Amino acid sequence: MKLRSIIVLTFLFSLAIQGMAQISWKKQEAVDNLPLQLFHSPQSINLPTAETLQKGDFEFEISHRFLPSIKDGSKNLYGFDGPVNMRLALGYAVTDDLVLTLGRSNVDDNFDLRGKYRLLQFKETFLPLLVGVQFGIAKNTQPIRQIASSGRAYQYFGQIIFNTMIDKKLGIGLVPSYLYNSNIYRADVQNSFTLGMNLQYYISNMVSVLAEFNPTVNGYLNRFNSAAFGFELETGGHFFKIILTNNAKLNPAQFLSGADKDFGNGEWRLGFNITRLLKF
């Protein structure tokens, strides 16, 4: 080998090294640390979704159910003349996975304190799955009728929430629920087991339609299984739902015991939920 060719080769070699390996920085493999999020709102109509808030977020809720059914027509302005059941609530995210909510309804002046915890997430499965649990205690501070003992003013409930979503558009929820002391006016303690289910289809970034069915599978049922449907508007900080339902109760301990109207007979009532995210 001639000296010159070696030098040329070396020069080419060094250029090659420079061209190939002059920069040692490598792009890191992307890791997806984001929590799985399916439904947009932490709540369907009455049933919870497994969604929580970000740590430190507050959520204020005001919801109404107008008691006259729309079947009564313009005489009661389709329900707007009232009377009305209402719920006010404030939730706070203690962590990214735990939300505590204190609520009050004007029905029997029912206060409830509930905690919802995002338990499990499965991102890589055929369909994503999010599992949450919710537990609550409610006290009816001013029952309109006599109750047997002061202990009967308390109600307890627990719910397991299974959520999935198809193609980021169709959210599906299954919410087996248990309520202890379903009817505070009955002499004996009643339990209710229900199998709540909810669907929500997201038409656009802002608009979705949703429906809910909460059949009682075992135990006490007020009169009818609850059903509701409506639409949801979503903005930067609000969820605004306008719905029709046969169950005018709002607080979970009261809602889970069933409806007093028959939707099979067209006895739907107007209602709305407004939630507002707050950060202080």
Added chain:
Amino acid sequence: MRKILFVCLLISVEFFSQGTELHVKQGSKNHVEFISDAPFGKFSGVTENIDGYMYWEGNNYTTNSSLYFEVDLKTLDTGIGLRNRHMRDNYLQTDKFPDASFKGKITNVTPAAQGPFKVDADGEMFIHGVTKYIKISGVLTKSGNSDYNLKTNFSIKLSSYNIDIPSIMMVKLSEVIELQLNFNLFSVNKAEGKK
């Protein structure tokens, strides 16, 4: 003959080690902030997830220089969970475009004997699937034996990157977003690494 080969190899290694290469130092309180200052309210998205490198050869910083920085947009935190989600899903579409990046070269350095000096760069800004040619200036400070700090501020227009300005937001978004970056780098050069 072997000696010559050896010398040539040394020369090539010497060539190789001439460049200075800086990498972003992870976990060093890096700060990237996107600021929207609209008439009805100011808010910002913050992340510390920036990565990338700067490279140059010789002493004038511009020879064979290149730089690349990328910011993980999925981790931008505006302080409110729902707003983060809207930003990711509706506006930045981070499923498709997880990073914003800048790839370019150093065009000019205003030297200083000691302390910070100004670095001008130009290249391609990539956000939301759109690439734009821009010029950025920053201040590079040598903060330790092989440590550096880089600060830069500049603005981008959302419409230039096909990002819709949300019409109904809790806080209105500004059309011009100001970026503030302040992050740390370290030199990966072998010579310095041995010290």
